[in-house]
Amino acid sequence: MHRQSSLRTRLVRGLGAATAAVALASGLTACGGDAEASGPASDVVTVGGVSNGAAQQTELTVPVVESLRGKLPASVRERGELVIGVGALPAGFPPLAYLGTDQQTLTGAEPDLGRLVAATLGLKPVLKNSTWENLFVGIDSGKVDVAFSNVTVTEERKKKYEFASYRKDNLGFEVLKDNAWNFGGDFRNLAGRTVAVAKGTNQEKILLEWQTKARAEGKDFDIKYFPDSNSTALALSGRKIDINFAPNPSIAYHITQTAGSGTPTRNAGSYSGAGESLQGLIAAAAKKDSGLAEPVAAAIDHLVENGQYGKLLAAWNLPDEAVTASEVNPPGLPLTNS
Missing domain, CATH: 3.40.190.10 (Periplasmic binding protein-like II)
Structure with a gap:
């Protein structure tokens, strides 16, 4: 970061x-x-x-x-x-x-x-x-x-x-608790999913690089942008997106805030904010x-x-x-x- x-x-x-x-x-x-x-x-x-x-x-x-x-x-x-x-x-x-x-x-x-x-x-x-x-x-x-x-x-x-x-x-992948998906350390696992990310951030840069690599291999995933974190949270709880890719601590905090709601979330994996190297x-x-x-x-x-x-x-x-x-x-x- x-x-x-x-x-x-x-x-x-x-x-x-x-x-x-x-x-x-x-x-x-x-x-x-x-x-x-x-x-x-x-x-x-x-x-x-x-x-x-x-x-x-x-x-x-x-x-x-x-x-x-x-x-x-x-x-x-x-x-x-x-x-x-x-x-x-x-x-x-x-x-x-x-x-x-x-x-x-x-x-x-x-x-x-x-x-x-x-x-x-x-x-x-x-x-x-x-x-x-x-x-x-x-x-x-x-x-x-x-x-x-x-x-x-x-x-x-x-x-x-x-x-x-x-x-x-670390960056993290937030999903609804009832979603069995996990990142597993491989961007290819994003194929077929819809991922939210904040524009102009390091995580967007990483995600766009993964999307280019995935498309070169005949795979793809959708990237969605929202004006703020509240909008992203609503999209996740409303199942309009599958994954929120964001700084890990913000995800950890949001998990505590959703724990008692009807749509609790969980962390589905992490990735170094400095990249793979x-x-x-x-x-x-x-x-x-x-x-x-x-x-x-x-x-x-x-x-x-x-x-x-x-x-x-x-x-x-x-x-x-x-x-x-x-x-x-x-x-x-x-x-x-x-």
Whole structure:
């Protein structure tokens, strides 16, 4: 993904659940760019709090790991705070980052992981919410230590930032729950289906390439476009399309929203947002040579090993995006695709 790989689509930014996003927009705008101090450093982190049903609320006890705390830059360790940047203004992008039902707390898988990392390192998490553009301004200026905001690793970004990966950057295939179709890793399985995709996005580019290949083999599938995600959801529930091809987190969120409806949906497979040659990765981003990527990666590895990382992703319905370990500055989208 070029900007944000979840509800922010790759070539244009879009929201995966427009209704929820619009409902939350005024609250997030009211929150502005002010810092949200999460209170004194604690070994108990509430995952999925005030999530409006998008997550299973879970309390995790997170002891400080002194050996990892010792890896922090002295300035951050002595300050005792980890300033976490999130680019969720103006409207948020559930389930990754948005204003909770109390209209005060920034919730989502991204800020929750930031809180878990801060707790592991014995730091007080201080969340700063901004626009996507100002997120990077904050890192550049030193006002933000590290971003947990669905940032895809790219070779272009590695010129200015250092990364600690924590989630796969995937696209997903959403179908009605009673539809037995599965992607199975082969575009040929789309033959004979009708697939919705957002225009001008990375997933559209991939889908059009598959359609060309399928037609060369004497197969085909239909591509449909809709003005927004609500229209796409209605087309899927009304069986006017078979599949919605979109960023995986937006699909995960929509699945939670349809679970109690008459037309529940499910995930029928995933595909790397970077294409077939590279598994795209989402990572915590810090200023290059800040010395933060390594301790953050070590903290993520600790959370993976003790199972709390898995509980976080399960709570937010994102287990299929799990990584087995955090990589420092992994291969990113190439310069020609950044």
